[in-house]
Amino acid sequence: MKKIEKITIEKIIVFNDKDSLYITANSWGLAGNNEVIVLSQSNKKTPNKIDDYIFYTSEIFYKIDNNNTIIIYSPESSINxxxxxxxxxxxxxxxxxxxxxxxxxxxxxxGLERISINR
Structure with a gap:
């Protein structure tokens, strides 16, 4: 029997030494086919659709521009x-x-960085 594995990746992006965004990426399930990446202002375990950006995909790309704005690139169908x-x-x-x-x-x-659940 195949072991069900959960993969979690966490990253903190800091702006101006004061503002932080937390990114958590998870993959789970028998085939590892359940994937979600969450962008949040708080380091919490459960995403909240009112406050958090939720991406139903295995990877997103980002960059921080000169105005300290994070620009996220993600497949349109995965964005919540x-x-x-x-x-x-x-x-x-x-x-x-x-x-x-x-x-x-x-x-x-x-000029982008990638956050990926893929190994």
Whole structure:
């Protein structure tokens, strides 16, 4: 019998030495096919759809611009934006397979960092 494995990745992004955003990525299930990445202003264990950005995907890309805004790139179909938007977060939707594939292959060329559940 195959062991069910849960993978968790945590990262903190700090702006101006005072503002922080917490990113938690989880993968679970028999085939590891349940994936979620959460962007939050607090370091909590359970995501909240009112306050947190939830991405139902195995990876997202991001960069911090000169205005200390984090710009997240993620497949459009995976994005669940909160009711209360975080002021220094901007979401860029990747709409087509070709666009998603391009960012996956060339994210460094675009000056992006990747957060991925994939090993």
């Amino acid at each position: 934006e909160p009711d209360k938007k975080i002021s220094n977060v901007t979401i860029r939707s990747l709409k087509t397979f070709d666009e998603i594939n391009d960012y996956n292959l060339n994210f460094k060329k675009y």
